[in-house]
C-alpha cells in the first residue's frame with residue numbers, strides 16, 4: 001500500500017490513491033496512510049455481521065469515494081461473490097507466488113518446501129475464485145540455497161513494489177482491462193501474465 005502511494009507521487013501522470021480502507025481499525029497500514037496524508041476509513045467486522053452483510057457495508061463505504069479501481073494490498077478477508085460481481089473487472093490483487101502455483105496462504109513456505117528454483121509474485125484481477133482471477137503481470141525471484149521464509153519474502157516483496165504500481169498505472173491510463181475472463185493490455189488479450197523484466201535481469205534481488 002505504501003509503495004503504491006509513493007509510486008503515484010514520484011511518477012508523473014500516475015493514479016491517485018483516494019482512500020485506504022481496512023477491516024482492522026488498528027492496522028499499521030492505516031497509520032502509514034495517515035502519515036502519507038491519504039484519507040482512511042476502517043470497516044470493522046463485528047461478530048454479528050455475516051460475510052454478505054459485511055461486504056455490503058464495505059461496498060457502501062467504497063461507493064462514497066467512487067474509485068475507478070479497488071486495489072487489495074494486505075487485505076486478508078475473502079470477498080463474497082456478490083461483492084466481486086458488483087465491482088467486476090475493477091478489483092486487483094497481488095499474490096506472493098507465481099500463480100497458478102500456490103494460491104492461498106504460506107506461499108513462501110510452500111515454494112521452499114518444494115525446492116522451487118523460482119518463486120515470485122503475480123498481480124491479477126479478482127474474481128470469486130480465490131487467487132484465481134485473470135493474471136496481469138508476474139515477477140520472478142530466484143530462490144537461493146540458504147533462503148528462509150523471511151529472506152525469500154523480502155526479495156519477493158521488492159518485486160511486488162515494482163509490479164503492482166505498474167499494473168495500477170496501466171489500468172488507470174486506460175491500457176488495461178478485464179473482459180471475457182482475460183486481462184487485456186493495449187488491446188490484446190494476455191495469454192499469460194506479462195513477465196516483468198525490470199532493471200535487474202538476474203531477477204535476484
Ligand code: NHR
Pocket residue numbers: 072075076077078079080081084093094095096104105126127128129130131132133
Ligand atoms: N477475495 C476474492 N473473492 N478473490 C480473491 O482472489 C481474493 C479475495 C480476497 C483477498 C487476497 C489473497 C492473497 O493474495 C485476496 C484475494 C485472504 C485469504 C484468506 O484465506 C486468502 C487469500 C487472500 C487473502 N483469508 C481468511 C478468510 O477467511 C482469513 C485469513 C486471516 O485473517 O489471516 O477470509 O493473499
